[in-house]
Amino acid sequence: MVPDPAAAATLAAADAVPFSRLVWWSTIPVIKVFIMGLCGAALARQGVLDSDGRRILSRLTFVLFTPCLTFDKLAPVLSADNLLKWMPLPINVALSVAVGLALGAALAPAAPPWFRRHVVAATGLGNVGNLPLVLVAALVHEAGGSLGQDATVERGVAYVALGIVVANFSHL
Secondary structure, three states: OOOOHHHHHHHHHHHHOOHHHHHHHHHHHHHHHHHHHHHHHHHHHOOOOOHHHHHHHHHHHHHHHHHHHHHHHHOOOOOHHHHHHOOHHHHHHHHHHHHHHHHHHHHHHHOOHHHHHHHHHHHHHOOOOHHHHHHHHHHHHOOOOOOOOOOOHHHHHHHHHHHHHHHHHOOO
């Protein structure tokens, strides 16, 4: 009996990356954030970073470092051809953010007045870039490549960065 090609492709993709490796890849970013948080807490506890210093670092992260990192990952692989191929991702992210913001606005009246803006932001933006960045390496190595046969990790990260750029426009 000849197996179903779609089922065979699914089995091949499942065998391509072991579950333990996916768990490890998804744990690394959490560990990095945890270490950075511990460093910040230690610096704050020792008095090296006061409230104003933490506010300045937070502002620098969102206004300077994140856009620079996103541009650094996106610029080397972005071309007009890739932009046309990847167009479904920015459209999907824009629609997801719009629907999330609408749902957040609908849910916000149920929240306390001081928390309403946070409800709208959390439901609107959710986990726009973090989860895809964890899974992009698995997609690149997947049999039959979701990102194309010539996919690389750099191209996968750029694909996710394009989605992050679209989501960041909703912050303006």
